[in-house]
Amino acid sequence: MTAGTGEGGRGWRAAAQDALYGPEGFYRGPGKGPVGHFRTSVHASPLFAGAVARLLCRVDEALGRPAVLDFVDMAAGRGELAAGVLSALPAGVAARTRVYAVELAGRPAGLDHRIEWRTGPPERITGLLFANEWLDNVPVDVAEVDAAGVPRLVLVREDGTERLGEPVGGAQAAWLARWWPLGSGEGEEGGEEVREGVGVGEGLRAEIGLPRDRAWAAAAGTLARGLAVAVDYAHTAAARPPFGTLTAFREGRETMPVPDGSCDITAHVALDACAAACPLPGARLLSQREALHALGLSGARPPLALASTDPTGYVRALARAGEAAELTAPGGLGDFGWLVQPSGIEDVLDGRRAPG
Numbered sequence: 608m609t610a611g612t613g614e615g616g617r618g619w620r621a622a623a624q625d626a627l628y629g630p631e632g633f634y635r636g637p638g639k640g641p642v643g644h645f646r647t648s649v650h651a652s653p654l655f656a657g658a659v660a661r662l663l664c665r666v667d668e669a670l671g672r673p674a675v676l677d678f679v680d681m682a683a684g685r686g687e688l689a690a691g692v693l694s695a696l697p698a699g700v701a702a703r704t705r706v707y708a709v710e711l712a713g714r715p716a717g718l719d720h721r722i723e724w725r726t727g728p729p730e731r732i733t734g735l736l737f738a739n740e741w742l743d744n745v746p747v748d749v750a751e752v753d754a755a756g757v758p759r760l761v762l763v764r765e766d767g768t769e770r771l772g773e774p775v776g777g778a779q780a781a782w783l784a785r786w787w788p789l790g791s792g793e794g795e796e797g798g799e800e801v802r803e804g805v806g807v808g809e810g811l812r813a814e815i816g817l818p819r820d821r822a823w824a825a826a827a828g829t830l831a832r833g834l835a836v837a838v839d840y841a842h843t844a845a846a847r848p849p850f851g852t853l854t855a856f857r858e859g860r861e862t863m864p865v866p867d868g869s870c871d872i873t874a875h876v877a878l879d880a881c882a883a884a885c886p887l888p889g890a891r892l893l894s895q896r897e898a899l900h901a902l903g904l905s906g907a908r909p910p911l912a913l914a915s916t917d918p919t920g921y922v923r924a925l926a927r928a929g930e931a932a933e934l935t936a937p938g939g940l941g942d943f944g945w946l947v948q949p950s951g952i953e954d955v956l957d958g959r960r961a962p963g
């Protein structure tokens with residue numbers, strides 16, 4: 608914690624909500640949008656949109672090729688994924704597809720007129736809802752264990768200095784106990800006993816993912832039939848980061864989180880909790896590496912023999928392999944989590960299927 612003295616400050620959730628989405632918020636202004644500050648899989652390579660287009664085609668088949676197929680790019684940034692998927696679809700599928708870009712920022716100039724720009728998802732989706740790096744930007748409160756072993760809300764001032772507030776209570780305390788036990792180990796079988804005056808786990812921190820669970824349940828709940836997918840930096844109960852992951856990005860660099868609208872404020876997502884929050888059965892978590900492999904993307908180098916028979920093709924295949932390797936890299940984008948939530952269709956990301 609950046610130690611602060613005195614009073615003032617509010618919970619990280621309210622502070623980040625204004626800093627990101629208020630009238631002067633980081634995400635509301637004109638300009639390049641997220642791509643000016645960090646690179647997501649969407650910006651890393653058009654192969655990503657191509658893989659999502661193949662996923663949409665599989666959903667289309669599983670749905671029995673409906674007359675109208677929906678594709679929802681949830682938290683669309685500047686609509687780059689929506690546009691990329693539309694241009695990668697076979698013409699016959701594209702002609703039946705309604706593409707929605709759901710985003711709080713305004714519609715960018717020059718976006719394909721076939722893409723409908725909206726601030727919320729349509730009510731009943733038959734198709735694919737895809738949320739790339741949305742949930743990590745849904746603001747959350749932060750808890751930190753004090754010297755007595757009690758998890759308290761972290762309050763932050765506009766300059767980024769923090770202090771501890773009230774003990775975490777109510778639904779937030781219940782969420783911590785179930786998904787990210789801290790300090791006293793309350794709610795945890797075999798949790799450590801707290802003795803008066805003795806701090807247990809002082810300084811441990813957690814991001815309270817409740818608003819993300821609710822946001823995901825609401826978005827996935829718009830699915831009449833099809834698939835909802837959330838892709839993000841993620842962790843699960845087996846390996847929560849002991850001090851949380853709250854951080855910020857500005858112009859390509861990681862920086863101290865300051866809720867003044869000057870930077871992106873983000874924290875990794877407890878995707879297992881999001882999965883459980885959605886009442887639909889059949890949710891599955893896999894890594895981006897597994898998901899993209901199942902969609903036929905591979906970072907394998909092309910055969911060297913191609914270099915002599917088709918040098919141009921070889922160079923193109925090599926560049927493609929490099930981009931695929933970045934999207935699936937261990938320790939990088941390949942470790943992202945994919946939360947896959949089918950509704951009324953089979954598992955179309957089963958790795959045993961033939962890719963394509």
Ligand SMILES: C[S@@+](CC[C@H](N)C(=O)[O-])C[C@H]1O[C@@H](n2cnc3c(N)ncnc32)[C@H](O)[C@@H]1O
Pocket residue numbers: 634641647648649650681682683684685687688709710711712726727738739740741744745
């Ligand atoms: C990290 S960017 C990701 C952009 C894009 N999906 C990509 O992968 O490049 C997060 C985006 O989520 C948008 N966002 C956050 N909450 C939202 C909400 N409730 N509805 C729509 N967009 C939202 C932000 O405005 C921002 O553009």
